[in-house]
Amino acid sequence: MPSTSESPIAAVKAQCAALLGQPIALGTVTVTREMIRAYAARVGDAATLATDCAVAPPTFCLTLHAGMTPRIELPPDVFGVYGGHDLIFHGTLRAGETYSRGVCLSDVYEKSGRSGGLTVVVRHGTIAAADGTPVVEIVERQIIRHKPPATAEDRS
Numbered sequence: 370m371p372s373t374s375e376s377p378i379a380a381v382k383a384q385c386a387a388l389l390g391q392p393i394a395l396g397t398v399t400v401t402r403e404m405i406r407a408y409a410a411r412v413g414d415a416a417t418l419a420t421d422c423a424v425a426p427p428t429f430c431l432t433l434h435a436g437m438t439p440r441i442e443l444p445p446d447v448f449g450v451y452g453g454h455d456l457i458f459h460g461t462l463r464a465g466e467t468y469s470r471g472v473c474l475s476d477v478y479e480k481s482g483r484s485g486g487l488t489v490v491v492r493h494g495t496i497a498a499a500d501g502t503p504v505v506e507i508v509e510r511q512i513i514r515h516k517p518p519a520t521a522e523d524r525s
Contacts, residue, residue, distance in 0.1 A: 377444040378488055381513055385477040385490055388439050395435050395470040400425060402464040408432055425462040430505040433462075434494050437511060438472050441490060452489060452510030460504040462496070468504060469497045475508075487514040 402422040408429050409417035417426050443449055462468065476491035494507040 377447045377515065378513070380444060381441060381447060382477060382488060384441055385474060388441075388474045389477065390473055390475070391439075392471055392473045393439060395438065395472060397467050397469050398433055399467040400433075400462055400464050404432070405429060405464055423464045425464070427456065427458060429462055430456065430496055430507065433468065433470060433496055434507050435470065435472060437509070438492065438494075439474055441511070441513070443513065446516050447513060448516050449490075449511050449513045452512040454507055454509040457506040457508070458504075459502070459506070460498070462504060467499055469499075469501070471495050471497070482512075482514070484517070485514065487512050489513075 405417065405422040405425045408414075409422065409426065412426075412428070414426055417424075437451075441449065472492055472494040474490065475493040476489075478489050478491075480487055480489055490511045490513060492509050492511070494509070495503050496505045496507075497503050
C-alpha cells in the first residue's frame with residue numbers, strides 16, 4: 370500500500386496504476402457435460418437440461434470467471450461494491466473443450482455519483498479457446514468510494 374500520507378482514494382488509485390494493463394493468467398479449464406448440467410440445474414435452465422449438455426448456455430461463462438481479480442486492497446475508510454458487468458460473446462463454450470482464462474485491470478476513472486465522487490475500477494477478463502481465440506470477454510466494474518460518516522443511529 371502506498372504512503373499513509375496520501376488520501377485513501379489516491380492510495381487505491383496508485384495501487385491500480387501499478388496493475389493497469391498487466392495480464393494475469395488464471396489457468397485452463399476443460400468444460401464437461403457434468404459442469405454444464407450442474408449449472409443448468411442450479412439456475413433452473415430447463416431448456417439446457419433437456420439436451421445432452423454439450424453446449425453451455427451463455428451465462429455459464431460466469432462460473433469460469435475469477436471475479437474481481439486482481440484484488441485491490443482497500444483502506445479501512447474506503448469500500449468497494451460490484452458495479453456490474455458486460456459479456457461479449459465471440460463463440461460458444463462447449464463440453465470437451467479446454468479454455469484458458471485471463472484478466473487484466475484495464476481502466477480506472479473518476480465519476481460523480483448521487484452521493485459524491487467515486488472511483489471505478491474496470492477489469493477485463495477473457496475466456497479463450499485452445500488456439501487463443503477469445504470465446505467470451507467479461508468486462509466488470511467495481512465502484513470504490515469513501516465510507517459515509519457514521520450517524521448517531523449507526524453508533525447506537
